[in-house]
Amino acid sequence: MGEISGDAVSVAGMLAGVATVVVGHPFDTVKVKLQKHNTGADGMKYKSGLHCTARILKTEGVKGLYRGATSSFVGMAFESSLAFGIYSQTKQLLQGGITSEKPQLHAIFPSGLFAGAVISFILCPSELVKCRMQVQGTDSLLPSLSRYSGPIDCALKTIKTEGLSGIFRGGGATMLRESLGNAVFFSTYELVRYHMHRPLRDASSDLTHLVDVGIGIVSGGLGGIAIYRRSGIRGCYTGLGPTIVRAFPANAAAIVTWELAIKTLGIKRE
Template sequence: MEEDNSISSGYKEYVAGLLAGVSTVAIGHPFDTVKVKLQKHNTEAHGIQYRSALHCTARILKTEGIKGLYRGATSSFVGMAFESSLLFGIYSQTKQSLQGAEQSGEPQPRVIIPSAAYGGAIISFVLCPTELVKCRMQIQGTDSLVPKSSRYSGPLDCAIKTAKTEGVRRLCNISLHHD
């Protein structure tokens, strides 16, 4: 019976992580879109200049509607749901493994730190590609300088084109060059 409880608990951690990831994107993605557009457009010559985050938000809503604030969210929903689910689950399982028989009381830093580090290392393989795709989808909004012929049709198209033209290393944000 004790084994069933730990399996059930592990399953709950993965589901909780999935729900946390979806909630994070649903609430935070519009803010992230504004941040990315401010970073991209306010630094390029001949780009759109936004006076503030409010100006940027108003322009997105005027030119693209509410959909504009969620541009690139598909890859974020999938990525964050998968990422958070893995993080919660791997953290929980690693913590249980490291704690062993001493399940009583609060987990100690010698258990928490390696559990979190291991979970974080694993999810980076999901996080890097989904973040790159998300940012590229956000930047190419309808008021962007990107010609319609070069725009991505969706997150999968973005990932495939990035891998084909820049290589899988770029999609995973792996650089062999040191600045």
């Protein structure tokens, strides 16, 4: 990756985060519903991810798949902007300002680790609010007094009842996941992008745009799958299907948007 200005990275990263939520949030909603309702005392509620999706669409419509998306859009836009910015700047620093065509894992991996650790402080409260909003769908058993009118109401009630530490519940696990996840994601993305680009460099200018999009889809998608295969180690297998299915399109959308935004902003890359 060539040298990129901080402002351009922030804008491109923010757009990548928005794309991730647009494509990936419905899958995430299904995952959260499965984890909530299929592991309770009442036994299995949904037969599969498809059954869960059909139930949500029937009872809540398409908006049900995007329940809790508001906090996700804000959180992911800020998180992605920060993640790509920190990653890019840290990698340049570790490379001593020297740009290299071939990916340098000694700079890529620790840069991803550091970026993931920082964004976990933003992602943890954002995810907690998102999950609580998703779970309280129209089929929720929560009493009316416990329901949330929106993300801000959810955050305020959480802080009121559980204290400030309540909004950061699971912070340690989130930091570990994001640190390792981002290190694996960026390493996979950079390596796949490099090896796919080499044999296609002589493609005609008419195909360059399509080639870049195709490479973005594959490199981003494979990077996402690499992350989620690792997340399965935690043992939370309920809802793993929608999580893995989500990994490829959501991360592919993020990388394609990132690549196109960088080009649109006039940033040249090797």
